[in-house]
Amino acid sequence: MSENNEHTHFSPSTADLAGDGQAAAYLERHGADTVEHAFAIANILHIHNKVLEASAFYRHAFDLHSKSQTEYPLPQSLLQVRLLCLLKAAQKLPEEEINELSTYSPVMAGYIRGIRAAWQENNNEKSLALVGNAFEAFHSGEEIDRLYLEIALNWIRSFGDSGFPDSEPAIPHHLYMYWDNNPPPEIQANIQLHREMLGDSFTIFDQSSAADWLYDHYGQEAKDLFLQVRHPAEGADLLRLHVILTHGGWWLDADLRVKSPQAWQELKDVKTHCQLFTTDNYVLHNDFFGAAPTNPIITNALMTAWANMFRHPGLYIAFKTGPGVLNRAVSRALYQSLQLEALLPAMRVDNQPAFDRFVEEYEVQYKNAGASWHSQ
Structure with a gap:
């Protein structure tokens, strides 16, 4: 990142933690000057549904990252979860950050654009097209699978009934x-x-x-x-x-x-x-x-x-x-x-x-x- 990027000036303090005691204790003990520690604090905040604050710490972890594809978590993972937390907080996404994510992972950028289409544009069909099969870039069972299912079910059921093909009973009664x-x-x-x-x-x-x-x-x-x-x-x-x-x-x-x-x-x-x-x-x-x-x-x-x-x-x-x-x-x-x-x-x-x-x-x-x- 260039030195004039505003994100590089983020100096974490307890004021940024929305009163989260666990995150505050972690910050006091470990600080937030490494990717590992900033990521850990972000995860605590995310788990506790303090998503706007979590987004700032995910971004901080991203800015501290070497951007190497051998350093974990990967930079694209940090940036996509940062943007997802902004969406959860009902915030407008910085377009430059989506484009930044696209340079690392076009698939993850499509995922974020797709979730935005569903949540902020109320367009489930567009969302599904943008997300595509981006879930393949994640472990099975991660949040993308749940979000994809929710959006797909909402779209399918918008046509009435269950939206699924009918059949005769076929499950053995055992x-x-x-x-x-x-x-x-x-x-x-x-x-x-x-x-x-x-x-x-x-x-x-x-x-x-x-x-x-x-x-x-x-x-x-x-x-x-x-x-x-x-x-x-x-x-x-x-x-x-x-x-x-x-x-x-x-x-x-x-x-x-x-x-x-x-x-x-x-x-x-x-x-x-x-x-x-x-x-x-x-x-x-x-x-x-x-x-x-x-x-x-x-x-x-x-x-x-x-x-x-x-x-x-x-x-x-x-x-x-x-x-x-x-x-x-x-x-x-x-x-x-x-x-x-x-x-x-x-x-x-x-x-x-x-x-x-x-x-x-x-x-x-x-x-x-x-x-x-x-x-x-």
């Missing part, structure tokens, strides 16, 4: 669940509840039976990958995708339960090949979903999970094998349909209230006791 070893009493009770409610339409896996199933259906490599995961939740994520891809049916985490026999019966009549649900924040649930065998959404999600296991072993589990791979698979399907004129797979994406009609949480003591994992 429920799958997993707990690795030694389920606590409340999990045992939940498993028994589903055995009694669903009978032969219910299958529960433990680690041993899951490993055997993977060996029989996908071979030694899949079994080894499952048994070598760094966290049991990662193993559960891998199992659910393999099982639903092969047999089809419904997956339910062991800390959730089907609300009633009537709710279970209603699922039999769902007219689609893939039924997904979003949280209010447009993260796709992987703790409860259903699909027909060999469904292309589940196929793509499993492909991404396998790739992440090898390419990004330290990635946050929710992005690496969890909900993030479903979000990425849906992003790809929507992009191909909207921009490449590919046929959108028969699927439905419903909201949190729809999710709550079928399943519910129940009290589990192991979470309160600080247990190391659960089945999600």
Whole structure:
């Protein structure tokens, strides 16, 4: 950056932190004179929804950056999140900064222009065209997947009804669940509840039976990958995708339960090949979903999970094998349909209230006791 650029004169102080105690403590202890520390403060502010202040610290980190493509976080990553925070703060974007971002990453600049089109111009169709498949420049499950899904759903549903292609019911009426070893009493009770409610339409896996199933259906490599995961939740994520891809049916985490026999019966009549649900924040649930065998959404999600296991072993589990791979698979399907004129797979994406009609949480003591994992 040139010396006369106003950003180089930003001198961080507690006055710039909007009263955020955690950010203030970090600034007092570490200062903000390196990319690492400025970035850390920006992240704290961003997490706490102090987005205008976060944008200033992301810009400060960018100005401190060498601009080398070997220094992480990359300069384009800092600049795009700086601009995204300005958008979240309902601020007008400096055009020169978007152009600056474009010199590092035209894809990320298109992403920012696309989000601006949706949020500030209320033009979802333009937004989707500008964003394109920019999500491929990010890890699966990062914020771009959630924003892309929200914009795409708003655009699709603007045409009325659900906006998704209809089909005959195709999801096998069978429920799958997993707990690795030694389920606590409340999990045992939940498993028994589903055995009694669903009978032969219910299958529960433990680690041993899951490993055997993977060996029989996908071979030694899949079994080894499952048994070598760094966290049991990662193993559960891998199992659910393999099982639903092969047999089809419904997956339910062991800390959730089907609300009633009537709710279970209603699922039999769902007219689609893939039924997904979003949280209010447009993260796709992987703790409860259903699909027909060999469904292309589940196929793509499993492909991404396998790739992440090898390419990004330290990635946050929710992005690496969890909900993030479903979000990425849906992003790809929507992009191909909207921009490449590919046929959108028969699927439905419903909201949190729809999710709550079928399943519910129940009290589990192991979470309160600080247990190391659960089945999600």
